[in-house]
Amino acid sequence: MRLTCTVNGDRHEVDDVWEGESLLYVLRERMGLPGSKNACEQGECGSCTVYLDGVPVCACLVAAGQAQGREVGTVEGLAGPGELHPVQEAFLEAGAVQCGFCTPGLLVATDDLVRRSRAEGRRPADAEIREALAGNLCRCTGYEKILDAVRLAADRMAGEAR
Amino acid sequence: MRPFTYLSAPDVTTALRAIATEPGARLLAGGTNLVDLMRQDVERPTTVVDISTLPLDEVQELPAGGLRIGALVRNSRLAAHPAVRSRYPVLSQAVLSGASGQLRNMATVGGNLLQRTRCPYFADGTAACNKRDPGSGCAAIGGFHRGSAVLGTSEHCIATHPSDMAVALVALDAVVEVQSLRGTRRIPLAELHVLPGDTPDVETALDPDELVTAVELPALPVAASSRYRKVRDRASFAFALVSVAAAMEVADGTVTAARLALGGVAARPWRAHLAERALVGAPATEEDFRRAATAELATAVGRPQNAFKIELARRTVVATLHQLTTEGGAA
Numbered sequence: 001m002r003l004t005c006t007v008n009g010d011r012h013e014v015d016d017v018w019e020g021e022s023l024l025y026v027l028r029e030r031m032g033l034p035g036s037k038n039a040c041e042q043g044e045c046g047s048c049t050v051y052l053d054g055v056p057v058c059a060c061l062v063a064a065g066q067a068q069g070r071e072v073g074t075v076e077g078l079a080g081p082g083e084l085h086p087v088q089e090a091f092l093e094a095g096a097v098q099c100g101f102c103t104p105g106l107l108v109a110t111d112d113l114v115r116r117s118r119a120e121g122r123r124p125a126d127a128e129i130r131e132a133l134a135g136n137l138c139r140c141t142g143y144e145k146i147l148d149a150v151r152l153a154a155d156r157m158a159g160e161a162r
Numbered sequence: 163m164r165p166f167t168y169l170s171a172p173d174v175t176t177a178l179r180a181i182a183t184e185p186g187a188r189l190l191a192g193g194t195n196l197v198d199l200m201r202q203d204v205e206r207p208t209t210v211v212d213i214s215t216l217p218l219d220e221v222q223e224l225p226a227g228g229l230r231i232g233a234l235v236r237n238s239r240l241a242a243h244p245a246v247r248s249r250y251p252v253l254s255q256a257v258l259s260g261a262s263g264q265l266r267n268m269a270t271v272g273g274n275l276l277q278r279t280r281c282p283y284f285a286d287g288t289a290a291c292n293k294r295d296p297g298s299g300c301a302a303i304g305g306f307h308r309g310s311a312v313l314g315t316s317e318h319c320i321a322t323h324p325s326d327m328a329v330a331l332v333a334l335d336a337v338v339e340v341q342s343l344r345g346t347r348r349i350p351l352a353e354l355h356v357l358p359g360d361t362p363d364v365e366t367a368l369d370p371d372e373l374v375t376a377v378e379l380p381a382l383p384v385a386a387s388s389r390y391r392k393v394r395d396r397a398s399f400a401f402a403l404v405s406v407a408a409a410m411e412v413a414d415g416t417v418t419a420a421r422l423a424l425g426g427v428a429a430r431p432w433r434a435h436l437a438e439r440a441l442v443g444a445p446a447t448e449e450d451f452r453r454a455a456t457a458e459l460a461t462a463v464g465r466p467q468n469a470f471k472i473e474l475a476r477r478t479v480v481a482t483l484h485q486l487t488t489e490g491g492a493a
Contacts, residue, residue: 019168020210022197042198043265055238055267061193062268065168066214109263134398135262 005067007031008077019065024048026064027074035075035104046136049105050074056112058135075104078111086160087111087153096149098140106136106146114154123154163200170212174373178343180211182371189213189373191234192268194261195277202285204278204294218272218375221245227381233272233374237327238263240271250379251491252388252407256330256425259392262399272374275328275338275354276366279321280401282306292318292362300362308467309403312475314429315463319362322426323355324401326392329425331377332433333407334385339376340368351377355430384409384419387491391482392425393474402426404475406482409491412446422479424458427471434458437479446487448480455479 003017003026014030022041027033027050037047041060048059051073059072078085084092087110097103113132117124124132129150138146171177181187186208190196193214199205218232221243229245240246241257261269283289283301290299302310302320310320328351336351354366368374379385388409394400405425411418420441422434440454455476462472 019170019212020163020166041201043194043262043268046262046264049264052267056264057268058194058264061197063168063190063193063197063210063212065170065212066190066193068170112263131398132263135264 001065001068003064003068005069006071007033008073017064019063021064022060023050023052023062023064023067023072024059026067027059027072033074033076037101037104039101040137043135044137045102045105046109046133047102047105049108049136051108051112056109073108075107078107085111086156087114087149090153090156091146091149094145094149094152096142096145098138098142102136102138102140106133106138109133109136110150110153113150114157117154118157118160123158124150164203164206166200166207167209168212169209171216174216174218174341174375175343177211177213177216178341178371178373180209181373182343184209185370187211191270191273192236192265194265194269195273199278199285203287204285213373214270224378224381229379231271231377231379233376234270237261237266237269237271237274240327241266248386250330250334250382250385250388252385252390252409253327253330253334253379255390255492256326256392256405256407259390259402259405260326271327271377274325275331275351275374275377276368277325278365280324281310281321284321292358293321293365294363296361296363303465306467307465309401309426310465310468311429312427312462312464312468312471313424313432313459314357316358316360316362316429318360319358319429320465321358321362322401322428323430325431326390326402326405326425328355328431329405329423330388330390330407331379332431333388333409333421333423334382335380335421337378337380338374339378340372341375342369342372344371346375348378351431352433357429382409382421384411384421387411387486388421389482389486389491391478391485393478394426404471404478406475406478408479408482408486410441410446410483410486412487415445417441417444417446417450422454422458424475424479427462427475434479436460441483446483448484451480451483452476 188207218234289301392405409421424432437454437458
């Protein structure tokens with residue numbers, strides 16, 4: 001099939017896509033966007049988390065055919081070229097990155113959490129952060145620094161326009 | 163993953179025609195269970211019929227006061243729906259207790275009902291499993307069965323139904339609407355899943371050509387005071403060891419209405435009619451709650467690793483009902 005979808009705001013057309021391959025494969029191998037990582041391939045680890053029509057999903061479980069005509073947002077689209085998103089800055093400053101493999105998925109999941117909380121005019125409570133990131137596994141088990149980073153990002157983004 | 167033909171169904175009729183004519187066809191909605199099982203070579207569809215864009219994603223008010231939930235409503239949307247949160251809080255809680263945020267954003271109501279067991283032997287192609295390979299035996303009996311069922315099992319299968327959502331729905335008297343080219347029929351959710359008996363591979367009352375199109379909830383005043391309590395090995399993203407969906411009304415210290423269902427302990431979402439009968443008309447005390455739970459669990463069969471679930475279920479019922487009497491429902 002010819003897959004047409006919007007990725008990070010740009011329209012992409014890719015030919016010779018098998019509808020049954022995963023959206024993750026399309027992003028990484030056909031569109032040159034290797035930021036989303038391929039690990040468990042069963043929706044357990046969250047390292048392939050991307051936005052699909054505005055909500056975070058596991059790209060490894062989305063069939064390419066299901067992405068037809070839809071809007072995808074990946075970690076590469078969080079900030080402009082050469083820039084860092086406040087969530088990315090917070091992860092760096094808090095030391096929330098070890099091997100880095102889970103980081104792209106955590107960044108997208110954190111961005112979603114902080115945006116949703118901000119839309120309700122508040123910052124996420126610790127219990128909420130833990131639940132929101134339950135689908136993102138860090139095998140370096142650096143969770144405490146990740147929680148620090150999410151709190152820092154929530155503080156910084158609280159003042160921004162919605 | 164084995165190659166397959168992919169068909170994106172533009173309308174319900176196309177989907178129905180595909181599953182009626184193609185024996186190896188499987189319906190794809192959220193993909194959170196089917197795709198996983200295809201990667202593990204447990205599911206081997208020759209045709210995948212993608213129904214994810216069909217217009218079955220609305221939550222609508224019913225004239226008699228209930229709700230009609232389209233089969234393709236995503237779990238996260240269902241849990242957040244204001245009518246669900248206020249009138250059926252147990253349902254919202256149950257959905258939010260399952261999976262992760264990413265998976266709830268993908269998974270659908272219909273897919274949640276029809277998801278397969280998470281018994282490890284079902285997903286292990288080298289193990290005996292009567293569900294996956296009829297006649298091969300049950301590796302869980304005599305093997306690792308800490309998570310297995312204690313109610314509704316047979317000597318051929320002791321797998322649990324893994325859904326949280328379905329436990330709340332069965333307590334709420336939900337009805338499933340099913341379509342095929344032959345017409346539309348309605349099945350009480352309590353009858354959708356069938357017990358394993360000597361055919362564990364037959365999991366539902368659906369025919370191969372049928373598509374779940376909606377779930378209907380009746381108007382149920384008692385459901386406004388309802389809760390879901392889930393006991394598991396970690397605080398999030400784990401299947402239930404035991405779960406309880408409960409709704410209850412108490413007047414002058416006496417239970418006047420009760421709905422109760424159990425998860426994590428049974429071959430299907432387990433409506434606890436025996437316990438309900440014991441509860442209604444009895445005093446709303448922990449002693450009576452315990453008696454009701456005991457009545458329901460009288461036929462439970464524990465094995466060396468999972469016998470703890472029987473007492474855990476009893477205690478979880480008591481704790482959930484006690485919380486309902488002291489704090490009321492919550493979403």
